[in-house]
Every structure is written in C-alpha cells, then in structure tokens.
Amino acid sequence: MSNFSHRLRRVLVLFAGCLAAASSHAIDRSPETAALIKRGEYLATASDCAACHTVSQAKPFAGGLPLNSPLGTIYSTNITPSNNFGIGRYTEEQFSQAIRHGIRADGANLYPAMPYTSYSVLTDDDVRALYTYFMLGVTPVDVRAPDTKLPFPLNLRASLKVWNLLFLNTHTYQADPHQSAEWNRGRYLVQGAAHCSVCHTPRGFLMQEEPRLELSGGQVGTWYAPNITSDAASGIGTWTREELVEYLRNGRLRGKAQAAGDMGEAVEHSFQYLSSADLEAIATYMKSVPPIHDSRDSTSRFTVGRMSSDLATLRGADGIRSDNDGNPTGAELFQGNCASCHSAEGQGSKDGYYPSLFHNSATGSVNANNLVATILYGVDRTTSKGQAYMPGFGGKPNDFTALSDREIALVGGYVLLHYGLADRSITAQDVAEVRRGGPTSPLITLARAGIAAGVVIVILALAFLIVRGRRRAL
Incomplete structure (x- = not known):
C-alpha cells in the first residue's frame, strides 16, 4: 500500500509539474x-x-x-x-x-x-x-x-x-536609402499598418486598387474617402505638417475638415493613440505624395463657400413657406433641423464644436456623398479632446421623425447652394444609394454572364464534336 502511495505521489507531482510548465x-x-x-x-x-x-x-x-x-x-x-x-x-x-x-x-x-x-x-x-x-x-x-x-x-x-x-504585392517594406528615417517610417505606416490606400485609392473593374491613382480618392461603402495627395486644389497640399498631425490626432481641423464615418473610427481607435513621432513621420511622408489633380476641382474644397442667410427674407406673417403641395422646403428643413447648431448663417458655434458649413470639405467637394452620409448617419467621434456628436436624420424603419430621401436631398441641396459648392446638386436617388450602403459593382452580373457564356461555348463545342463523330461513323 505504501509503495502504491509513493508511486501515486510521484505521478501527481509530475502531473502538477506539467501543469505548471504549461x-x-x-x-x-x-x-x-x-x-x-x-x-x-x-x-x-x-x-x-x-x-x-x-x-x-x-x-x-x-x-x-x-x-x-x-x-x-x-x-x-x-x-x-x-x-x-x-x-x-x-x-x-x-x-x-x-x-x-x-x-x-x-x-x-x-x-x-x-x-x-x-x-x-x-x-x-x-x-x-x-x-x-x-x-x-x-x-x-x-x-x-x-x-x-x-x-x-x-x-x-x-x-x-x-x-x-494579379494584384498582391508579396514583398515586405524596402526602405528608400535616399530618404530620411522619418520619411521611411511614415511611408511604412501609410502603406502598411494604417492601410490608407485601401480607402483613399479608387478601385478598378476587378475591385483592385489603381496604383496610378493612389490616394486620389475612393468610395468606401456609404462614405467617400477624399483625395489626400499633395495637390493644392484636389488634395491636401495646402495643409501644413502641423495641421496634418492635428487632424490625425483629434479628427478635426477648424475651418477645413472633420473626420466622420470610417475616418472618424480611424481617428478614434487608431491615430489618436500613435506617438507624436509616428504622426509627424506620417505627415512628413504625406507632404511628399505626388499630386493627382481632378479636373473638376477649380479650387480647394476647404475654401469653398461663405456665410449667408435667408432667414430675414423668410420671416413674415406666414413664416417660412412650404411648397405648393404643403411639403417642407429646403429652407424650412434647414431652419428646423440644422440652424440651431450650425446657426442660420452657417458659421457654426463660436467654440468650433459645431463646425462651419462653409470652408468645409463635406460641402466643398465635387462628391456630395459625405454630406449626404453625414445627414443620414450623423457623427460620433471621441478623442482626448472629447466627443464630437451630431445626430443622424436618416432614422430607422417606421421612425416617423426621420427625414425621407427627398427631404434629405432638399436640405442637402440648400446647404450646398448657400454654403458650399452651389453648382452641385443632390437627388433623392443619390440619397437612396447612400442609404442602401453605397454604389454596387456590376462585377457579379458580368462574372455570371461570363460563366454562362463559357458554359454555352463548352456545350456547343461538345455538340459539334458529337455530331462530327457521328458523321464520320456513317
């Protein structure tokens, strides 16, 4: 019995040792x-x-x-x-x-x-x-x-x-010996971990990034990732290194841009936590990115628009008038939903918490999707500077307080006309597309058509071979 106990004790000790090691x-x-x-x-x-x-x-x-x-x-x-x-x-x-x-x-x-x-x-x-x-x-x-x-x-x-x-680069980062260590660190982060090109580069037919248009802007679901090359009109070429660092750290650059959607998430969950050295390295590299100009841009999206107000002309005995069908106009929708925060003149709040609607990238861009998405989904971004919040007006199913596609098109068009790129229009169809999740790709339909055509060709080829074989047999 004692011998058995001794062996059992040894087994337990070995077992305990294995557990401890594991x-x-x-x-x-x-x-x-x-x-x-x-x-x-x-x-x-x-x-x-x-x-x-x-x-x-x-x-x-x-x-x-x-x-x-x-x-x-x-x-x-x-x-x-x-x-x-x-x-x-x-x-x-x-x-x-x-x-x-x-x-x-x-x-x-x-x-x-x-x-x-x-x-x-x-x-x-x-x-x-x-x-x-x-x-x-x-x-x-x-x-x-x-x-x-x-x-x-x-x-x-x-x-x-x-x-x-066809499209995957299989090589790890190779430093450019002709550039500084800071520049190389910035490029490594931009091209690698921060994966900036994934959003900011347009996609080709097969959904691949277009290298010749790198960082010149691309649609990402409901949001548009704008041109961030060094072009002065289409990109961020007018920004200083210090402004780039401030934007990445806080998600806003007063009088120019505010991060929302995917970029707001990137600032909230990623960029604000990077070291100052890494943010400065990113800014150094971004300032060197070759400019890519969009011919539709005659001026920088950060300088478009001015302060204005229709409020004085809308006041009167009958108040703000609706259209002939009794539906609210863009002016009425703006005054009822936007003016209390952004002011009737569109200059925002004095402390900058509510941004100006002019000199604003969302209203100054030739692509109005971000303005539509902001109205639909709002902004909710938290950094060390606090929370930036704007409610979305798209609502949920059966939400009677939500704005319809037509109403969002009206208020968005009013904002563009008075504070942004006045010659850019927004239709209810534009809003509906953003509400659905953004543009779709014809790739699925074309791929199916290609497969169907291939099957037909194979069937016809087999039929031809069978018929020819039978004729020879005769």
Whole structure:
C-alpha cells in the first residue's frame, strides 16, 4: 500500500509539474515577451484592427461586424485566441500567411476587405509582435462570427488565388536609402499598418486598387474617402505638417475638415493613440505624395463657400413657406433641423464644436456623398479632446421623425447652394444609394454572364464534336 502511495505521489507531482510548465508557457511574462506584447498592441492599434473586428467593447476582436462592400456584406472574423472560433490554433507562420497573403489556416482565401494587400509590407519582426500580442495579450472569446455569404460566383474563394496573383504585392517594406528615417517610417505606416490606400485609392473593374491613382480618392461603402495627395486644389497640399498631425490626432481641423464615418473610427481607435513621432513621420511622408489633380476641382474644397442667410427674407406673417403641395422646403428643413447648431448663417458655434458649413470639405467637394452620409448617419467621434456628436436624420424603419430621401436631398441641396459648392446638386436617388450602403459593382452580373457564356461555348463545342463523330461513323 505504501509503495502504491509513493508511486501515486510521484505521478501527481509530475502531473502538477506539467501543469505548471504549461501554465508558465501560456502566461509567459518575461521582460522580452512583455515588451513584444506591448509592441504588438501598438501595431494592432496602428492597424486599426478593433474598428472592424470589435462589435462590443465587452468582447474585443470577436468579429461579427458587417462590412458593406460593392459586392455584398462581408462579416469580420473572430481574431481572439479562441481555439474553436478564433485564431488560437494558428502558428506564427499561419498568422503571417493570413495577414500578409490573405490565406487562412485551412488554406481558404480571405476577402481583401481585410487589408492584407497593405499588411503584406509588414516586416517579420512586426508580424511576430502582432502574433505574440494576439496570442498572449488578447482574451479568448468563444463566439462564432457570422459566415460571409457573397453571391455566386464570388462565394468561390478559390477565385481569389488568381486575384492575388494579379494584384498582391508579396514583398515586405524596402526602405528608400535616399530618404530620411522619418520619411521611411511614415511611408511604412501609410502603406502598411494604417492601410490608407485601401480607402483613399479608387478601385478598378476587378475591385483592385489603381496604383496610378493612389490616394486620389475612393468610395468606401456609404462614405467617400477624399483625395489626400499633395495637390493644392484636389488634395491636401495646402495643409501644413502641423495641421496634418492635428487632424490625425483629434479628427478635426477648424475651418477645413472633420473626420466622420470610417475616418472618424480611424481617428478614434487608431491615430489618436500613435506617438507624436509616428504622426509627424506620417505627415512628413504625406507632404511628399505626388499630386493627382481632378479636373473638376477649380479650387480647394476647404475654401469653398461663405456665410449667408435667408432667414430675414423668410420671416413674415406666414413664416417660412412650404411648397405648393404643403411639403417642407429646403429652407424650412434647414431652419428646423440644422440652424440651431450650425446657426442660420452657417458659421457654426463660436467654440468650433459645431463646425462651419462653409470652408468645409463635406460641402466643398465635387462628391456630395459625405454630406449626404453625414445627414443620414450623423457623427460620433471621441478623442482626448472629447466627443464630437451630431445626430443622424436618416432614422430607422417606421421612425416617423426621420427625414425621407427627398427631404434629405432638399436640405442637402440648400446647404450646398448657400454654403458650399452651389453648382452641385443632390437627388433623392443619390440619397437612396447612400442609404442602401453605397454604389454596387456590376462585377457579379458580368462574372455570371461570363460563366454562362463559357458554359454555352463548352456545350456547343461538345455538340459539334458529337455530331462530327457521328458523321464520320456513317
């Protein structure tokens, strides 16, 4: 009995030792590992991973966020170290393949809504830091994210192998020896972690970025990511380095621009937390980006418009008049919904919390989608400077207080006429498109037509061979 007890004690000691070793490995907190986790967390912030992969702050990185694309809704994945629903079983090499080449651990391809086309330039050291952070610094969340179900044939992920061969850069960042260390750091962040081109570069027929038009502006779902090249009229060439840093840190540049939509999220979750050195490096690089001019821009969107008011002419015994059908006019809608914050003259509040409607990128751009999206969805951005908030007027289904597409077109047109680009119009159809999630792509229809044509050709070819074979037999 004593011999059995002795053996049992040895087994228990060995078992406890194994558990201790496994636990020690799982929660390795050596100074080197702790530093790597911290670096990985910074890189994850710079990459704005939370914006797409976090729906609830109670479950960070658990995925499930619906992302509107011209081809359909794509759901972000769970990137916590959950063994069942996340990336807990990924090796470092599999993790690298996913974020740099868009290939999951099971060999399937990721849709390029995940910006692996930008992350491909990340260095091995940075990928290792990210991997360490997600495996040891993130809490596992055992929740399955919804599956993405794009229409046929885009649901065939294997087709992305061809897309990657055509458009994916497989080389990590190479520093330019003719430029400063600050400039190279800025370019590395802009082209890599910050993935600026993913939003700000127009897309081609196959949804690929157009390199010759890099950073000249692109539609991203409901929002338009404007030209951020160094062109003085179409881009941000008139901004100073200090202004660029201020905008990235706080999401606003008084008298010029305010971050909303995806850019508001980028400021809130990413840019405001970057070091001053990195923000200055980004600004240094951005000032050197080659200018790309849009021929429709005769002047900078940041200087368009002036203060004006129709209020004096609208006052009278009958108040502000509606149109002949009894529907509200743009003037009435503006006075009832906008003037209390932005003032009847459109100059905003004295402290700048409510921005001016003139000298404002949303009203001075030839693309009015951001003005429409702002009216529909509002602004909600929080930084160290506080919260910037504007309610959306698009409402929800059966919300009788919401503005209709026609009413938003009227108030948007009134704002443009009096404070912005007066020759730009907004129609109810424009509003409806933004409300639906932005422009769609004809790629699905054309791909289906191409497949159908291919099938017909194959059938005809087989029929021809069969008929010819029978004739020879005769």
